[in-house]
Amino acid sequence: MKPFEHLIDLAAERVGGLVLACSDDFFAEKENLIKPGRGVFIEGKYTDRGKWMDGWESRRKREPGHDWCTLKLGLRGVIHGVDIDTNHFLGNHPPHASLEAACVETEPSAEDWAEILPKSPLEPGSHNPYAIDSEAEWTHLKLHIYPDGGVARLKVYGEVKPDWTALADDQIIDLVAVENGGRVLCCNDMFFGAKDNLIMPGRGINMGDGWETKRRRGPGHDWAILQLGHPGVIEQIEVDTHHFKGNYPDRCALESIHAPGASDVALTDMAWRPLLSASQLTAHQQHYFDQTLLHHDPISHVRFNIYPDGGVSRLRLNGRIHRGTKP
Structure with a gap:
């Protein structure tokens, strides 16, 4: 590559x-x-x-x-x-x-x-x-x-390269969407579905249009690390298991960090902070989390954990950009 x-x-x-x-x-x-x-x-x-x-x-x-x-x-x-x-x-x-x-x-x-x-x-x-x-x-x-x-x-x-000057301070957007400069930096596995599908526009068109890992046969869980297009404050998380019926994850959780400009390698050793504790998922459904978010501080990256494995169509991090930091 x-x-x-x-x-x-x-x-x-x-x-x-x-x-x-x-x-x-x-x-x-x-x-x-x-x-x-x-x-x-x-x-x-x-x-x-x-x-x-x-x-x-x-x-x-x-x-x-x-x-x-x-x-x-x-x-x-x-x-x-x-x-x-x-x-x-x-x-x-x-x-x-x-x-x-x-x-x-x-x-x-x-x-x-x-x-x-x-x-x-x-x-x-x-x-x-x-x-x-x-x-x-x-x-x-x-x-x-x-x-x-x-x-x-x-x-x-x-x-x-979005035009951030055109965005109002209180405007809610999906901070990790590809059109807003979000990136899926890495994941531990994407055997059945590419990681970048998580942040694509719209809902998935079929089961192949999502992030899906192989069946886990040992301990542990699967994960992906994403970088927001601009550091911001998250108000709502959406996890969409659209089309994933017999292979959706049982639960998911998110961790966050505020490290604008950090190299991808350096992220691994940083102290990640819980943003959403392990939460139940169901098949073929949009799940919204807002009241259960653990903080509303500025963040630049998230680690999306799924337990133990499976497929997710889209991940949306809806929030406001934090003007005090650069993308």
């Missing part, structure tokens, strides 16, 4: 990413670029335009120039790396690609674009990861492929 691949995909369809326009998508629709996964291949499946492909694919170019596609990021942020994935595109992948980015409130104009990845080689049927060396914040991307061909997925890994 590249150093940036643990970060959120800022362009993903599930976080609000949009594919705006392209020069050509004759063989396969541009919207496929931001769908989940890497794309699939179905032997013998054809459309009236040719072989069905799970990606963006332009026709063979017969005149000078190259193809391009513009996207609006679902989440404004700093881009640390990209993966231009040519999975299943073997005799029809682009030999090279480049990326431009813009930071605007509306549609970018020609002068808004800045190159963040120069023309770079692509391998067929492969991940093509590239680090991006920029601390600027971006809202839009333009993918150039040279001269034509197919790309299965474009992943854009980075840090979400």
